Amino acid sequence: MTRGTAPAVVLMLAAGMPVAAQSIAISDDVRITPTARLDTDVRRAKGSDDVGLDVARRRIGATGAISSHVEFEIEREIDDGWRDAFVNVRATRAVQVRAGHFKVPFSREQLTGAGALDFIDRSRAADLLSPGRSAGVAVHGRVAGRAVGYEAGGFVSDGTRTGLVPGSWSEPTVAGRVTLKPFGLARRGSTRRAKGWTDVELGIAAVTTSLDEGRESFRGRLASKDMFFAPVFVNGRRLRVGGDLDWRPGPFGVRAEFLRADDARQHQGLAGETLPPIRAYGWSMAGVWAVAGRKAHARANDTVAIAGFPGLELTLRTEAVAFGTPGDAGAQVWTPRAALLSTSAERVWTAGVNWTVNRLVRLQANAVHETVVNRSRGAVPPRAGWSPVVRVQIAN
Numbered sequence: 001m002t003r004g005t006a007p008a009v010v011l012m013l014a015a016g017m018p019v020a021a022q023s024i025a026i027s028d029d030v031r032i033t034p035t036a037r038l039d040t041d042v043r044r045a046k047g048s049d050d051v052g053l054d055v056a057r058r059r060i061g062a063t064g065a066i067s068s069h070v071e072f073e074i075e076r077e078i079d080d081g082w083r084d085a086f087v088n089v090r091a092t093r094a095v096q097v098r099a100g101h102f103k104v105p106f107s108r109e110q111l112t113g114a115g116a117l118d119f120i121d122r123s124r125a126a127d128l129l130s131p132g133r134s135a136g137v138a139v140h141g142r143v144a145g146r147a148v149g150y151e152a153g154g155f156v157s158d159g160t161r162t163g164l165v166p167g168s169w170s171e172p173t174v175a176g177r178v179t180l181k182p183f184g185l186a187r188r189g190s191t192r193r194a195k196g197w198t199d200v201e202l203g204i205a206a207v208t209t210s211l212d213e214g215r216e217s218f219r220g221r222l223a224s225k226d227m228f229f230a231p232v233f234v235n236g237r238r239l240r241v242g243g244d245l246d247w248r249p250g251p252f253g254v255r256a257e258f259l260r261a262d263d264a265r266q267h268q269g270l271a272g273e274t275l276p277p278i279r280a281y282g283w284s285m286a287g288v289w290a291v292a293g294r295k296a297h298a299r300a301n302d303t304v305a306i307a308g309f310p311g312l313e314l315t316l317r318t319e320a321v322a323f324g325t326p327g328d329a330g331a332q333v334w335t336p337r338a339a340l341l342s343t344s345a346e347r348v349w350t351a352g353v354n355w356t357v358n359r360l361v362r363l364q365a366n367a368v369h370e371t372v373v374n375r376s377r378g379a380v381p382p383r384a385g386w387s388p389v390v391r392v393q394i395a396n
Helices: 005-016 124-127 183-185 294-300
Strands: 031-044 051-065 070-077 081-090 096-104 135-143 148-155 173-181 202-212 227-229 234-247 250-266 275-291 312-324 344-356 363-376 386-394
Touching: 051 081, 124 250, 124 275, 124 312, 135 173, 227 344, 275 294
Parallel strands: none
Antiparallel strands: 031 051, 031 386, 051 070, 070 081, 081 096, 096 135, 135 148, 148 173, 173 202, 202 234, 234 250, 250 275, 275 312, 312 344, 344 363, 363 386
């Protein structure tokens, strides 16, 4: 696709706006709401003048309730099988049980739905280091006046396929996540409101997975999907830990996250010795500004009329992700069974504009700058520059 044809494609897709889905009442207690999503990206690869069209998501599904205590959700990627298929049983707000196929609770950004993301692509750390979806059971809820949330469960696997060949999917996983609104907790029983600060929410999470032996470690990939750190042989246990912050005072929002993961390498040396773990870690910090104010932007999400100026947001994110072994690897030659591996790191800046046209259509434009550095060589690859991405998002 040439550069000149991309804007025409975007306008054609935006014109194909669907009608909002309506809830269908089967009986007094049973209701179903069909859902659909189409995300189309226009991307120019770094260092190239060619523009490509990528249909990132084509999904259909449904949400609903069987009674006041039982809810369900199903969603399918048209070309790639089922994504979510689970039932949620609500005993009380504090005690709920979810069973089926859904996201393993860990990263805040990974748990955020595609329609609520401030950027077209998730941060590299959230994309590369977070668990995916898996069959499992989790207990969750909110307590202390909704100031504390929790989720803990067991899963068949961690849902990520990181190696060069498909894994066995037999990787038992245990996950837990806790969120806290500290200022919301402090004002319980008080009529005073610390304006703005009650919106601060902190999160911590941990996931442990039993790894199958094989070349199944984490791998480093650019947003363009090019690999800069290839998987190595692992065996034993994968441990992920993470922390995050979300704060949206008035028209501004701040979100930050740190994730770390260690993959054990038991008996993976050339002589069968146990090697130091592969360590991957990353962080991101992002800001968003609703130009006309948060309330005006929320109204733009609720109307089917063209929202105009109130639907605009400006965004900026800085982030980094790195892969290697703890300690100084020097200039050792890379092999998938090397005892020490020098750190390969990526640094990314993303600037963006979001326009919520109405509750059905959202346009996003991002400019992404990626730089990769290998500590042993001190090398920065050529043609490091800004790459534009445009997305048309149509959903009900």
